[in-house]
Structures are given as C-alpha cells and as structure tokens.
Amino acid sequence: MLITFALLGASIASVWLPSWPLGQRVTIAPWAVLYVAATLAGQASGVLAWPAVVALSALAALCLGARHHVGHRGAWAWTLAAGAMSLALALHALPGFHNPKVLDAVRTSPQATAFTLYANFDKASAGLFLLVFFAPRLHSPGAWRALVRPTLLAFSVASAITLGAAWATGHVQPDVKVPAFAAGFLAINLLFTCVAEEAFFRGWLQERLTRVLASRARMAWMPALVSAALFALAHAGGGPLYTALVGMAGLAYAWAYAQTRRIEAAILTHFLVNATHFLLFTYPMRSV
Incomplete structure (x- = not known):
C-alpha cells in the first residue's frame, strides 16, 4: 500500500518533467508511466477494486477526448464531462476505492481537536488528470521567478486574514510544533489535497470561466469570485465561520491564479497557508 501511494505522489510530482x-x-x-504503476499496485494491495479502475479509465478517456476536440464544437461537452467525473471522484461518490487511514483520531497538541487523515486515491487521481489536461502550467525553470511575488503576496494576505480571524474568534491559537508525522502529513496535503483542489477550482473552473468572459472586461472579477465561492461551499461541512474563512482564503488563491494564469501559484499559496496553520497554530482547531 505504501508503494501505491508513493507511486501516485511521484506521478503527480513528475507532471513537470519533460x-x-x-x-x-x-x-x-x-x-503516465508512474500512474499506471500506481494503479497496478493499488489493485494488488486492495486499494482499488475493478469499479475504481473503470471510473479512472473513464476519466482518462474524457480528458483525452477534451484535448482531442479542442477548437471543435463538442469540446465543451467533453470538458464538462471530465470536470463532473473529477468532482465525483473528489467527493468519493464512486465505488471501488478503499482509501486507507494514515492517521486515526490524532491530536497535534493537548488543546487541539482530534482529526483523521486519509490517503485518497480517487481525489488525488482527479487532481492529477485535471492538472495534466486542463490547468495551465509553467514549462521552463526560469518562469518560476515570475510566481514569487504574487504567490508570497497572496500567501501573506490569506494567512494574515484567515488565521488572524480564526485566532481572534478563539478557534485557533499560536502553537508552534513539528509532530513526528509532519513530513507525511505535509506531503499528502500538498500532492493529494492542494493539487487536487486547485486543479479543479482554479485550473479547470476559473480558467474555463476566464476564457468565456475574456471579451467582457467588466466581468473580469467574476471567475475568481465564483471559484472562491464554490471552494467555500465545498467546505461548508465545517460550519459557517469555517466556510467564511475558507472563502477568504479561496479569494487569495483565486487572485494568485488570476495574476499569473499558472496553477503553480495557486497550489503554492494554498499549501503555504495550510502548512502555516499546521505548524504554527492549533490544528485543526481548539477543543471546546
């Protein structure tokens, strides 16, 4: 099972390789080579049953169809279908996936609530395919320099507002720590959570809306606002305050993407906010 998710993480990280x-x-x-290996390992380890393999194959076919039909009349149907399938996988709505618990009811500190962490093959796969087929990415090492300023600005604003508001309302407090499982948690958060969520909300949704509204200058703000609002709604299970905080953070991620039109800016901003929360504040929140 460890090999399965190591290969899956390596597959996501290798998207930027030639x-x-x-x-x-x-x-x-x-x-693609690493992902096929991860899928085979997932079947052998019991993480993936045949319905899961069928679902993943269907997503691959839809993404390939969308790429093949670029510029044709039916392109939007393929794109919407790929987005819908990715969303179903991210929401764990399709059968055949046996995602293992990595952490079970652990506390990062005595005053924190317990949380459970899963390694989600379905959500991570959705993020991978959206990243490869729909999200605009950097294609040269030198281009990374252009992301530094907007990413750091978005991270600074998002962390100050969201973590500041959470601290002011008593949901978190300063709590500097490096738990024994920190490296594994952060790797899963980056590759399986931040990549998946930003690939969908920014690389797929916001990018599609930006292209549709490209000729309407007065509505240039709409794609970022819509992606941030839907990002917040996707986290509504945490309650009204949590949803509002996520929405504010989502606006910063959307702004970073809008400024650069590169998915790396949104992914890095998202991850830096999450890492700051995890390492420097009560995670996930204070116990009542």
Whole structure:
C-alpha cells in the first residue's frame, strides 16, 4: 500500500518533467508511466477494486477526448464531462476505492481537536488528470521567478486574514510544533489535497470561466469570485465561520491564479497557508 501511494505522489510530482523520447515521433510522459504503476499496485494491495479502475479509465478517456476536440464544437461537452467525473471522484461518490487511514483520531497538541487523515486515491487521481489536461502550467525553470511575488503576496494576505480571524474568534491559537508525522502529513496535503483542489477550482473552473468572459472586461472579477465561492461551499461541512474563512482564503488563491494564469501559484499559496496553520497554530482547531 505504501508503494501505491508513493507511486501516485511521484506521478503527480513528475507532471513537470519533460516527456521521454521513444523514437523520432513518439514520446511518453513520466507521470503516465508512474500512474499506471500506481494503479497496478493499488489493485494488488486492495486499494482499488475493478469499479475504481473503470471510473479512472473513464476519466482518462474524457480528458483525452477534451484535448482531442479542442477548437471543435463538442469540446465543451467533453470538458464538462471530465470536470463532473473529477468532482465525483473528489467527493468519493464512486465505488471501488478503499482509501486507507494514515492517521486515526490524532491530536497535534493537548488543546487541539482530534482529526483523521486519509490517503485518497480517487481525489488525488482527479487532481492529477485535471492538472495534466486542463490547468495551465509553467514549462521552463526560469518562469518560476515570475510566481514569487504574487504567490508570497497572496500567501501573506490569506494567512494574515484567515488565521488572524480564526485566532481572534478563539478557534485557533499560536502553537508552534513539528509532530513526528509532519513530513507525511505535509506531503499528502500538498500532492493529494492542494493539487487536487486547485486543479479543479482554479485550473479547470476559473480558467474555463476566464476564457468565456475574456471579451467582457467588466466581468473580469467574476471567475475568481465564483471559484472562491464554490471552494467555500465545498467546505461548508465545517460550519459557517469555517466556510467564511475558507472563502477568504479561496479569494487569495483565486487572485494568485488570476495574476499569473499558472496553477503553480495557486497550489503554492494554498499549501503555504495550510502548512502555516499546521505548524504554527492549533490544528485543526481548539477543543471546546
């Protein structure tokens, strides 16, 4: 099982690697090789049953169809279908996935509430396919420099507002710590949570809305606002205050994406806020 998720994480991380040449006209992407290996390992370890493999194959087919039909009349139908399938996977609405618990009712500190952490193959896979087929990415090492300023600005604003408001309302308090499981938690949060959520809300949703409204200058703010609002609604199970805090953070992630039109800015901003919360404040919140 560990091999399954190590391969899945490596597949997501390798999206930024160049394809391998297999001849004059044929190349193969490292992420695809690693993902196939992760899927086979998932079947062998019991993480994936056959319905899960069928669902993942369907998502791959929809994403390939959307890419093939770019510029054609039916492109939007393929794109919407791929987004809907990705959302179903992210919400764990499809059968055949046996996502393991990584942490079970642990506390990061005595005053914190307990939380459980899963390694979600379905959500991570949805994020991977959206990242590969729909999210605009950087394609050269030098281009990363352009992300530094907007990412740090968005992170500073988001962490100050959201964590400041959570502290002011008594939901968290300063709590500097590095739990024994910190490295694993942060890796899962980055690769399986932040990538998946930003690939959907910014790389798929916000990017599609931005393209649709490109000719309407007065509505340039709409894609960011819609993606942030839906991002907040997706976390509504945490209660009104938590939903509002997530919405404010979502606006910062959406702004980072709007400024750069590159998914890396949104992913890094999201992860830096989450890491700051985890390492420097009560996580996930104070116990009553």
